[in-house]
Amino acid sequence: MTKPTVDTLETLGSPKRRRLLAGAGALGGALAADLARAAPSAQPAARPASDEAMVTDAPTTGASLQDKYPFHGLRQQGITTPRPASGMVAAFDVLASDRAGLERLFRTLTERIAFLTQGGPVPEIDPNYPPPDSGILGPVITPDGLTITVSVGESLFDKRFGLAAHKPRHLTRMTGFPNDALVESLCHGDLLLQFCAHTPDSNIHALRDIVKNTPDLLYLRWKQEGTVPTVPAVAGQRPGSARNLLGFHDGTANPDSRDEHMMDRVVWVGPEDGEPAWATHGSYQAVRLIRMFVERWDRTPLQEQESIFGRRKASGAPMDGKKEFDEPDYSRDPKGKVTPLDSHIRLADDRTPESRRHLILRRPFNYSNGVAKNGQMDMGLLFIVYQANLAEGFIAVQSKLNGEPLEEYIKPVGGGYFFVLPGAEREGDFLGQGLLRA
Ligand SMILES: C=CC1=C(C)c2cc3[nH]c(cc4nc(cc5[nH]c(cc1n2)c(C)c5CCC(=O)O)C(CCC(=O)O)=C4C)c(C)c3C=C
Numbered sequence: 001m002t003k004p005t006v007d008t009l010e011t012l013g014s015p016k017r018r019r020l021l022a023g024a025g026a027l028g029g030a031l032a033a034d035l036a037r038a039a040p041s042a043q044p045a046a047r048p049a050s051d052e053a054m055v056t057d058a059p060t061t062g063a064s065l066q067d068k069y070p071f072h073g074l075r076q077q078g079i080t081t082p083r084p085a086s087g088m089v090a091a092f093d094v095l096a097s098d099r100a101g102l103e104r105l106f107r108t109l110t111e112r113i114a115f116l117t118q119g120g121p122v123p124e125i126d127p128n129y130p131p132p133d134s135g136i137l138g139p140v141i142t143p144d145g146l147t148i149t150v151s152v153g154e155s156l157f158d159k160r161f162g163l164a165a166h167k168p169r170h171l172t173r174m175t176g177f178p179n180d181a182l183v184e185s186l187c188h189g190d191l192l193l194q195f196c197a198h199t200p201d202s203n204i205h206a207l208r209d210i211v212k213n214t215p216d217l218l219y220l221r222w223k224q225e226g227t228v229p230t231v232p233a234v235a236g237q238r239p240g241s242a243r244n245l246l247g248f249h250d251g252t253a254n255p256d257s258r259d260e261h262m263m264d265r266v267v268w269v270g271p272e273d274g275e276p277a278w279a280t281h282g283s284y285q286a287v288r289l290i291r292m293f294v295e296r297w298d299r300t301p302l303q304e305q306e307s308i309f310g311r312r313k314a315s316g317a318p319m320d321g322k323k324e325f326d327e328p329d330y331s332r333d334p335k336g337k338v339t340p341l342d343s344h345i346r347l348a349d350d351r352t353p354e355s356r357r358h359l360i361l362r363r364p365f366n367y368s369n370g371v372a373k374n375g376q377m378d379m380g381l382l383f384i385v386y387q388a389n390l391a392e393g394f395i396a397v398q399s400k401l402n403g404e405p406l407e408e409y410i411k412p413v414g415g416g417y418f419f420v421l422p423g424a425e426r427e428g429d430f431l432g433q434g435l436l437r438a
């Protein structure tokens with residue numbers, strides 16, 4: 001996992017930052033926001049990434065607008081990178097009609113992502129032309145921990161670009177599971193961009209930049225924004241996982257994304273996986289928009305909620321444990337008297353050697369979209385999951401979950417399957433280069 005660098009070490013929780021924000025009213029919102037974004041500080045970043053005791057996949061206080069992840073590398077960022085507070089996915093149809101157009105798209109994406117994730121001043125141009133930037137972050141783009149991850153859908157491998165022979169082995173068009181009510185306009189896409197940053201403004205800014213720079217190449221199909229609640233960092237304590245909108249800690253049993261050996265096994269496609277050579281260092285991505293029926297959930301007894309997940313709501317502990325990160329021991333409970341056999345966590349991973357083959361890296365965000373037509377709150381989980389093998393990963397785990405009691409409270413309505421391109425390794429390389437040269 002690559003750690004963010006902090007050029008000028010301003011932390012969101014620093015007294016300086018708080019003073020700047022407190023002065024926002026007096027200064028006028030936009031100017032104060034510009035100052036806050038660009039302000040340097042002597043405070044170090046708060047996250048001690050090398051301290052084992054602090055492992056969490058929840059954003060903690062101390063995020064800096066100057067955090068940045070290197071763009072070039074064998075693998076793309078935004079997968080094993082810590083999950084920040086704001087996420088967004090945007091799925092597109094590709095308008096390019098031939099290989100040359102597709103290459104122009106990949107080169108443009110590479111150039112824009114390299115700039116947006118590293119930040120810098122927006123160039124000044126002749127005011128007779130439209131401004132080169134939306135301006136919503138001010139004249140200097142702060143990196144804000146932004147990552148933009150590019151993946152491609154199965155439909156990109158149709159006749160248009162002559163890529164059919166190079167499709168990753170498991171990349172298929174997502175089909176519905178028994179509890180799904182998929183809405184076609186919220187599904188699939190030739191290309192998907194995942195934006196992650198400390199603040200939603202950076203994701204929106206980046207999306208608008210990319211849309212502005214690809215008018216003849218991309219058509220926006222659907223998008224979904226989401227958030228992860230920030231977990232306060234308590235000195236000497238491992239922070240708990242963030243909570244989802246059903247009120248449970250979510251992410252507890254995720255494999256440790258800092259363990260490179262584990263990530264090579266679970267997440268990244270390797271040369272031995274029987275995939276096309278260009279796909280090495282890529283990953284399969286499943287995205288699911290899962291609506292939650294929160295009104296019904298909030299009227300469900302606590303003990304039923306806990307039985308549905310197989311964990312305690314307050315602590316996140318497994319039913320046979322005391323603390324969130326205690327390991328459940330199902331061998332002592334073969335009939336499911338303590339942890340029901342059909343609880344979410346026991347179905348998803350029954351801790352047998354067989355289930356080790358189906359490990360996945362979950363990287364979800366909570367979403368809240370306003371009000372549904374029936375007057376209910378439209379909220380849920382933007383479920384994003386990465387694995388080296390889609391069939392053994394998401395599809396196998398979802399198949400085990402089919403029919404689970406949680407289904408009474410959730411309804412998957414959209415998403416799709418995608419393949420994350422390997423990284424642009426060196427300056428001058430572009431995302432998708434291996435695929436187009438295969
Ligand atoms: C197909 C994969 C999964 C889907 C879809 C999914 C949906 C989903 N999950 C929650 C809430 C929780 N999930 C938890 C654990 C968990 N979930 C999956 C897979 C899917 N979940 C796995 C593999 C696991 C880990 C199981 C284990 O090893 O014990 C938990 C418990 C805490 C944790 O480990 O994260 C919660 C809570 C919701 C609300 C949801 C759909 C809306």
Ligand SMILES: [Fe+2]
Nearest residue numbers: 344345348362
């Ligand atoms: Fe889950």
